[in-house]
Amino acid sequence: LVLTQSPLSLPVTLGQPASISCKSSQSILYNDGNTFLNWFQQRPGQSPRRLLYSISDRDSGVPDRFSGSGSGTDFTLKISRVEAEDVGVYYCMQGSHWPPRYIFGQGTKLEIK
Amino acid sequence: EVQLVESGGGLLQPGGSLRLSCVASGFRFNSYAMNWVRQAPGKGLEWISYISSTGSNMRYADSVRGRFTISRDNAKSLLYLQMNSLRAEDMGVYYCAHGWGFDYWGQGTLVTVSS
Numbered sequence: 001l002v003l004t005q006s007p008l009s010l011p012v013t014l015g016q017p018a019s020i021s022c023k024s025s026q027s028i029l030y031n032d033g034n035t036f037l038n039w040f041q042q043r044p045g046q047s048p049r050r051l052l053y054s055i056s057d058r059d060s061g062v063p064d065r066f067s068g069s070g071s072g073t074d075f076t077l078k079i080s081r082v083e084a085e086d087v088g089v090y091y092c093m094q095g096s097h098w099p100p101r102y103i104f105g106q107g108t109k110l111e112i113k
Numbered sequence: 114e115v116q117l118v119e120s121g122g123g124l125l126q127p128g129g130s131l132r133l134s135c136v137a138s139g140f141r142f143n144s145y146a147m148n149w150v151r152q153a154p155g156k157g158l159e160w161i162s163y164i165s166s167t168g169s170n171m172r173y174a175d176s177v178r179g180r181f182t183i184s185r186d187n188a189k190s191l192l193y194l195q196m197n198s199l200r201a202e203d204m205g206v207y208y209c210a211h212g213w214g215f216d217y218w219g220q221g222t223l224v225t226v227s228s
Contacts, residue, residue, distance in 0.1 A: 047218045097213055100163035100172040107157040
């Protein structure tokens with residue numbers, strides 16, 4: 001299983017939208033119909049924080065300017081209007097729950113132009 | 114409030130051993146699987162190990178299998194990672210992460226491997 005993110009570097013003007021792609025080498029669909037695809041944000045000097053799970057479900061406290069979409073092997077994280085606090089590295093993550101094996105994308109570094 | 118606090122990191126020589134700990138609070142520890150994830154300096158995230166809620170099932174990434182051992186003490190809400198035969202490429206920040214969803218992370222503990 002390989003996750004390929006693009007772009008790896010993303011300079012964005014404040015207030016403008018941003019989009020990050022995550023392509024999986026395999027489609028992982030669980031019996032319950034859910035796809036295990038998470039997005040994480042890691043701000044400079046901080047631990048990773050989960051933003052989205054099951055492709056598009058936002059975690060508590062995550063602003064609604066963050067959204068996720070996709071299916072099968074192609075997924076996207078979108079930020080509708082980038083704010084200064086969004087600077088950091090974004091990772092997608094996928095894996096199998098049994099046997100447990102997880103993989104992260106390479107990361108996309110978002111910076112303000 | 115869920116809290117995960119790692120400890121035990123330090124400076125080791127290649128070939129050395131170290132045990133990391135992660136103390137959990139704010140949730141029923143014995144009901145959740147746990148994971149270790151590491152991050153080499155300036156690099157991305159790498160999942161390295163999983164343990165089931167009861168401690169009966171463990172899994173490892175190829176990069177650490179046979180050298181690292183994950184365990185837990187549910188009575189004390191503690192997660193461990195025993196690291197043996199350390200290599201330079203094992204250097205980095207080690208995080209514990211909650212559950213199958215990786216929805217909570219600790220602040221990490223730094224492991225430095227250098228001669």
